[in-house]
Structures are given as structure tokens and as C-alpha cells.
Amino acid sequence: TGTRELDARMSVCRACPRLVTWREEVAAVRRAAFAEQAYWGRPVPSFGPGDARILVIGLAPAAHGGNRTGRIFTGDRSGDWLFASLHRVGLAALPTSVSAGDGQRLTATRIVAVVRCAPPANKPTTTERDTCRPWLVRDLELVRSTLRVIVVLGGFAWSALWPALVQAGFPVPPRRVSFGHGVRVELPVSGVSVVGCYHPSQQNTFTGRVTEVMLDTIFGTAAELAEV
Numbered sequence: 636t637g638t639r640e641l642d643a644r645m646s647v648c649r650a651c652p653r654l655v656t657w658r659e660e661v662a663a664v665r666r667a668a669f670a671e672q673a674y675w676g677r678p679v680p681s682f683g684p685g686d687a688r689i690l691v692i693g694l695a696p697a698a699h700g701g702n703r704t705g706r707i708f709t710g711d712r713s714g715d716w717l718f719a720s721l722h723r724v725g726l727a728a729l730p731t732s733v734s735a736g737d738g739q740r741l742t743a744t745r746i747v748a749v750v751r752c753a754p755p756a757n758k759p760t761t762t763e764r765d766t767c768r769p770w771l772v773r774d775l776e777l778v779r780s781t782l783r784v785i786v787v788l789g790g791f792a793w794s795a796l797w798p799a800l801v802q803a804g805f806p807v808p809p810r811r812v813s814f815g816h817g818v819r820v821e822l823p824v825s826g827v828s829v830v831g832c833y834h835p836s837q838q839n840t841f842t843g844r845v846t847e848v849m850l851d852t853i854f855g856t857a858a859e860l861a862e863v
């Protein structure tokens with residue numbers, strides 16, 4: 636399938652030296668310390684069907700989340716918040732995402748990251764963001780014919796999306812709209828809605844900047860707009 640081919644090609648990407656070193660170091664150290672734990676330690680593929688109507692764009696895999704389990708937003712606190720909300724609004728089969736083989740399944744929704752390899756301190760550089768853009772472009776091309784809504788988690792992903800949309804052939808409005816929670820932009824021609832959402836990072840959920848209700852409102856709206 637298109638998604639398998641995309642995953643296979645991405646899984647061998649080594650374009651960012653700093654991230655290749657980090658993802659492999661984290662995996663090697665943990666493997667040595669906990670022999671029973673398999674660590675993915677490679678670029679983390681997108682999760683969800685290739686004919687998705689909703690695309691959710693996150694920042695990057697967490698060192699001990701996606702970089703450990705091999706599934707994006709899986710095995711870390713941000714992912715717990717994200718999948719629980721997707722489940723509450725009917726877009727995820729289960730309220731948690733633990734690891735491959737747990738039975739989790741997304742409905743008409745695909746989760747992707749702007750940067751596909753875990754960065755130190757969860758902070759990719761703008762160069763790494765731009766280097767990883769071709770993979771985001773491929774994901775946009777993959778879902779092009781079915782896509783209705785893009786939910787963008789955080790300002791960094793928002794900044795990455797616009798040039799990727801242009802490269803993937805989506806017409807975009809002439810004036811760039813600033814990121815904000817609940818900000819919505821309709822793309823000309825395609826009619827795709829782009830919706831901003833604060834990232835459910837541990838810092839944001841811990842301080843109350845992001846609440847369950849806020850996430851459910853955004854994803855509920857996305858499901859409605861996409862007629863899922």
C-alpha cells in the first residue's frame with residue numbers, strides 16, 4: 636500500500652546527523668539497561684489510514700514515547716491525552732495507545748509528526764524541521780483526495796505546515812494567519828479546514844493551559860467538519 640511504501644522509505648532516513656545520533660544513543664543505552672525492552676530508535680512512521688479525512692500534525696516523537704514504541708504519540712503523557720480525546724469523540728477505537736499490537740485503530744484519522752525522529756529535550760531545530768519536510772509533503776500527498784481537516788498541534792507544527800502544503804500542491808491563502816488555539820483557516824479550492832490546537836505537552840496539560848474539554852472541542856469540531 637501507499638502507507639507501507641512511505642514508511643519503508645522513511646525508516647532508513649539519516650538526513651539529520653544530530654537526530655540520528657540521539658535516536659540511536661537513547662535506544663542503545665536503554666536496550667543495554669533493560670534487556671527485555673525493545674527500543675525502536677528509528678524514524679517513527681505516521682499512524683492511521685492512508686485515506687484519512689483528518690490529519691493531526693504533532694511536533695516530533697518523544698525519546699521514550701514514539702522512539703521506544705515505534706508508534707507516534709504512544710507510550711508518553713502527551714499521547715495519553717491525545718488518544719483519550721480522540722477516543723472520546725469517536726476517532727480512536729481505544730482510549731490508550733500502548734504499543735504495536737494493542738488493537739488501537741483510528742477512524743478516518745492519521746497522526747503525523749513534523750520531525751520524524753526524536754530530538755533532544757523535545758526540541759528540533761528549524762533546520763531539522765525543514766530537512767524533514769519532504770516526509771510531511773508525502774503524507775499530505777497521500778491523503779490529498781480524502782482530506783477535509785488538518786488539526787495542527789502547536790506553533791512549531793503550524794510553521795512547518797504552510798510550506799509543506801504549497802509543495803504538496805494545495806493552494807493556500809495569500810496572507811499567513813498566526814497560530815492560536817481554535818484558529819481556523821479554510822484553504823482555497825480544496826476547501827480543507829486547518830485548525831490550530833495547543834499541543835497536549837506535559838507542560839501544557841500540567842499547567843492547565845490545555846484541558847480535556849479544550850481538546851475534545853477541537854477534535855469534535857474536526858470530526859463534524861470531516862463528517863466522520
Ligand code: SF4
Binds near residue numbers: 645649650651751768
Ligand atoms: Fe530523516 Fe526526518 Fe529523521 Fe531527519 S528527522 S533523519 S529528515 S526522518
